[in-house]
Amino acid sequence: MKHRRGIGLAPPDHHAVEIDTVTLTTLPQWYVIYARCRACQRQTLIERRDVARRGSRDLSLAELAKRLKCRRCGNRSGNLLFLEMQPRD
Template sequence: MGQPRMRHRKGIALLPLGHSDYEQTLRGLAQWYELSAACSGCGRTVPVDRYEMRRRFGENKKVGTLASKLVCSGCGNRVGNKLLIGMMPRD
């Protein structure tokens, strides 16, 4: 039996951390994926603008390496934050 699927509070199916898509570059990540940042300090989860991330860090940056660059806009925490990949519902 596989690992249970996690869900974002908005119903978006999240990929488990360590999934092979975390090795994708920002340029190569499929359009139907949404990025969210989760704070380890206050628990806040917010959507992340993938195009802003591409502009700031470069389109060849791997998604899995970006978590260390996240800063919570709620509490200012910089340690232990996670970047989550979610699959948006498709028709």
Template sequence: MPRNGAYWLSEYAGRIVEFLCIKCERAGAASADDLLAEFGDQSMPNLRYHLASRFGCTRGPNAPINETCKLSYAGAGTVMLKEEPKADDDRTIGELAEYNTIFAQCSACKRRKPVSRWEIQRRYGKDVTMGALAKAMRCKCGKKGASLYLGNMSR
């Protein structure tokens, strides 16, 4: 039974914890008892950052929203999450929630501006992916390509 809204590592004592990351494209498994000895009793959402650091992943809890850790857990042959999350570059504009806002940042001059996702969806359709959109953007400085970040509209 979850405590404080999350499962804890101590609830898996004596079992093998399987994990995979779709961003790093790596997977692994470890004994829950060994993980308890190494990291102590932690919630499973917090433990994922420690497991990801084993891969050399630097995506921590304070990373930008499109660079967050995508490590998930598997158990008994089934994934504990309801559906496997997509990489951010594979998400389409139509899959975003209505309250999401897209920000583009130029890699050369670091200029950051909001992007009208509704205008993009009207022009190119809702099936354009975030990765394709990031590659096609051009800054006023002349540099092609941008980093896209998702944010939430204020209420």
């Protein structure tokens, strides 16, 4: 896809992840998972190995987002998951 100012953009599906079907085991290792609380805006890195060790390895990312609880304020509703792709060498 071409940007109107000449910047070449990747198609939307190039880096897209289906959060309803992707689990921690099917998510490529170069993705880093962050969680953000909607109430207090605290953001933290989610260690996928810790989550998988607790038996949630086959949990979809959408279900994982529903189970998030903020450690600062205790909020359980509306918390967000963010994925960041690390550069691959």
